[in-house]
Amino acid sequence: MSDSPIAVEQHGPELLHHFVDAEQQRDAATLGMWLFLATEIMFFGGMFCAYLIYRYAYYNEFAAGSRSIDIWLGTINTAVLICSSLTVALGVRAAQMGKRKLLVVLLLLTIVFGLAFLGIKGVEWYQKFEEHHIPGHSFNADDLVKEYPQIHIDQQHEQIYFSLYFAMTGLHALHMIIGVGIFIFLTYYAGKGRYTPKYYTPVEIGGLYWHFVDIVWIYLFPLLYLIDRKPLR
Amino acid sequence: MATVAVTAEREHYLNKEYGIRSWLLTTDHKRIALLYLASITFFFFIGGFFALLIRLELLTPAGDLVQADTYNKLFSMHGQVMIFFFLIPSIPAVLGNFLVPLMIGAKDLAFPRINLLSWYLYMIAGVIYIHCIVTGGVDTGWTFYTPFSTAFSNTRVIEAGIAIFIAGFSSILTGLNFVVTIHRMRAPGMTWSRLPLFIWAHYATSIIQLLGTPVLAVTLLLVVFERAFNLGIFDPTRGGDPLLFQHLFWFYSHPAVYIMILPAMAVESEVVACFTRKRIFGYNFVAMSSIAIAVFGFLVWAHHMFVAGISLYSALIFSILSYLVAVPSAIKVFNWTATMYKGSISFTTPMLYAFGFIGLFTMGGLTGLFLACLGIDVHVHDTYFVIAHFHYIMVGGAVMGYLGGLHFWWPKISGRMYPEGWGRLAALLVFVGFNLTFFPQFILGYMGMPRRYWQYPPEFQVLNVLSTAGSTILAVGYVLPMVYFLWSMRYGKIANDNPWGAAGLEWKTSSPPPTFNFDEAPEVTWEAYNYEEIPAPAEVPVER
């Protein structure tokens, strides 16, 4: 793993030896991140496919399940993520302008928003636990059946809604946790002054990842929380 | 290391550094390729061992070698090991990793550390899978169909699922690396239309890896969640649809077969061009066909589900799409054949494999069309006809492509020639052994012998015995190259830069190449396959 000495002396240490110049390195990194996000679209897409098919088949159960999760918490969480996307975008801008302290503050704020999201998600999951809506042996949707006597709710099919709820929000949360981890690294290196207007690629591509996780939630919110909120007759 | 030290030994990627750390922490794409070569060969023999046991059991109609449950594990693990731990990585991770930067004139792949990470992910997955094997294995078939895998199997489904999930990420990262490299790191003058067809095919393969593998990943994860946390996504008692699993599984697993064959086609183009000393006929068509295969390959998955319960209307759609996907493959076969017309053909080992590939891949592909026909599929689905079909493509096609490629680029990789006589003998044994193993299976399937059965009616025995006999010949054909490649690393004739007189940037640097591939950054001013400008080698190097 030795470096050609010539390359190191003419460029900064962050230019890797196999690249011709910094622009090629940056272009490669951003293309790589976009391709990775494409794989993530397909990854979540598999669950969206399952969701689509089961919602089509079990609409009543999906509607009832959707009503049973807290729309206020969901809306707040959506807002939290939107704020975090703002801080990320402003952070990339700060890096572009060489404003180190501002960058660190914005990255920290992003982490705070991310943790807030995860905290609220935890509260929501706990609510489901208390209401016996976790799929499995202790699942019990009697409360939903009672709440909506005018539509037929099959408790077995109801488990499918909640299975998808936990799978989708769970994997989304996992991606958030990874995102927070990445941003902790970014904050540390930003604090050390590693990112300059000439080299801020990690911030940029970390930001792309974060925005993507936000976009997944932008779709999860209406699909899980807003299936049918209209007043019952 | 050289047995005949004529000059002071030149520095290249193999002798630049010694020691296990220099290998395990390398970011040199060429060393990583060799790491993969060692590991996939290991898994090839594990998968082959399971195949051997299967064929031994099937020597007799009675189930007398292993119990039924064990037999289920044997065919399941044979499939999973061969597909996920051998075929999917094989050519891309070994030959692709080694050659892509060389062929485009780059110093390395775009992300060398991610390349190393790919290998480590593959190894972690491999260790987990080995643990799965020794603690009980998996008996769901390689396809993990629900609800058996989620609710009824008593074997190590979660572990196998996690191992394959991780191996999938190795595959995704390799694909990602190739796409970025090919877009961003071509040498000056290396335009898209000057790229070797090997690169086009690997680019197409990488697109499939990027877009298909994540769906497998999430599907296996959902199976793991269902088993571990009792989620009910595929559970029929809760309204889950087993076919949903199959749709999601095959959305990846059909394009996966194109991940396995496109790189072999990549090799085919290079080998045929070199040993007919001509530019590939219809370069643009072959390049575009690679892309077409990658795209169309995603549109046909439910042909694995014709009798599973999908609607007749969707079956019709998928049937016609399955016919269409054969077209670009056929175009390639026609173009390779047309290349040979009035070419100057040498029957070297790689070319023998290339000939074998064309014939066997064509047979496999045509029998795929039989299966795409709904009426026929009703009768031969889940019989040995299907098994013969896919082994013709994956073994007669992909493995022969892999072996042909290994032989063709061996001088570049190791700086040595393999012994040509033994090479040709092994190629012949592989061809004969392969056909004897798998042709009878077409007949068996047509006669009605189901797959995945550990016993069979006595009237099928003769063909099964022939098949097993063939498999022993095939095994010898596979072991021979292992032996003589290893032998050649110490005693093989030393190769010069371009022993075959082949076109391509990789042949313009020394054998083996220096760590950074080229002493001077290349600038390309010629078209691909410029054989009219390259003199044929004085003699085709043959070890006497």
Next chain:
Amino acid sequence: MSEHIMSSKLYYTIWIALLCLTVVTAAVSFVDLGRFNTVIALVIATFKALLVVLFFMHVKYTSEKLTKIVITAAIFWLFLLLALSMADYGTRFLS
């Protein structure tokens, strides 16, 4: 990716737009529009996603065509998965 440095004012505007659209989508879900509830929810979500992609992820200002091709291809592939799966589920009980 381009070097174009965007104004923070634009970022704040997009941010406000996203928050407003969130409130709108939640509020509209309480109104009975029949099948259109779903359509509107998805349209709003897509619009929000577009704002994030084009502005926060700088795709509007990039000169790199490949980025747009990658995004389009991924979305299209997902669409293939959904559409061809629905070809089965949507026609299963027709006859």
